Amino acid sequence: VDHSAEVPESITVRAAVAADIEQIRALAIGNGMFAPEDMGGFDDGLNGYLSGELEGHRWLVATGPGGRVEGAAYVAPEPFGDRVWNLYFLAADPSRHRRGAGSSLVRNVEQTLRAEGDETARVLIVETLSSAAYEGARRFYASRGFDREALIREFYGPGEDKIVFWKSLV
Numbered sequence: 001v002d003h004s005a006e007v008p009e010s011i012t013v014r015a016a017v018a019a020d021i022e023q024i025r026a027l028a029i030g031n032g033m034f035a036p037e038d039m040g041g042f043d044d045g046l047n048g049y050l051s052g053e054l055e056g057h058r059w060l061v062a063t064g065p066g067g068r069v070e071g072a073a074y075v076a077p078e079p080f081g082d083r084v085w086n087l088y089f090l091a092a093d094p095s096r097h098r099r100g101a102g103s104s105l106v107r108n109v110e111q112t113l114r115a116e117g118d119e120t121a122r123v124l125i126v127e128t129l130s131s132a133a134y135e136g137a138r139r140f141y142a143s144r145g146f147d148r149e150a151l152i153r154e155f156y157g158p159g160e161d162k163i164v165f166w167k168s169l170v
């Protein structure tokens with residue numbers, strides 16, 4: 001069942017700006033997705049977007065009451081895919097999970113890419129992990145209408161598989 005239309009009205013999604021950097025980083029660290037010392041690739045992606053160097057890459061933030069950043073997402077085209085976009089990062093404030101920030105971000109990504117048409121985007125994928133810590137994420141993608149498409153064994157380490165979710169944008 002796709003519940004993606006059910007999103008609280010108090011959440012707004014906009015393009016990320018430089019002033020959001022620390023809050024976006026805090027989402028990645030606060031959710032245990034990266035250790036602070038392993039943030040190099042993440043920071044390169046974020047800074048490349050902000051400087052305009054990574055053309056076409058998009059970072060979004062979901063803001064709640066008072067403009068507080070409650071979630072963030074990063075989506076970019078897959079360099080070797082045919083109009084395939086990858087949701088490389090998605091996180092909601094750990095103290096405010098399941099209040100709609102993640103859904104608002106995914107819905108915005110999908111609507112924007114669909115509106116740009118199939119010349120730009122055909123497929124949206126997202127890669128997550130097989131461990132118990134990511135069970136919520138796996139349930140989230142399944143509940144947002146993604147198909148559980150593929151598994152790459154041991155990708156993230158011994159016993160830690162990559163799970164790829166897939167959704168058509170056309």
Ligand SMILES: CC(C)(COP(=O)(O)OP(=O)(O)OC[C@H]1O[C@@H](n2cnc3c(N)ncnc32)[C@H](O)[C@@H]1OP(=O)(O)O)[C@@H](O)C(=O)NCCC(=O)NCCS
Binds near residue numbers: 033100101137139
């Ligand atoms: C996954 C994540 C981004 C979802 O964002 P969110 O704002 O918490 O999700 P929403 O409030 O939009 O959830 C919508 C629906 O997704 C499903 N869902 C979300 N989190 C879930 C969980 N922990 N367990 C089961 N279902 C879940 C539910 O169907 C939920 O609807 P409901 O609460 O009405 O039942 C967020 O939980 C998160 O930041 N997790 C940690 C980081 C992470 O795993 N990111 C993804 C890495 S690939």
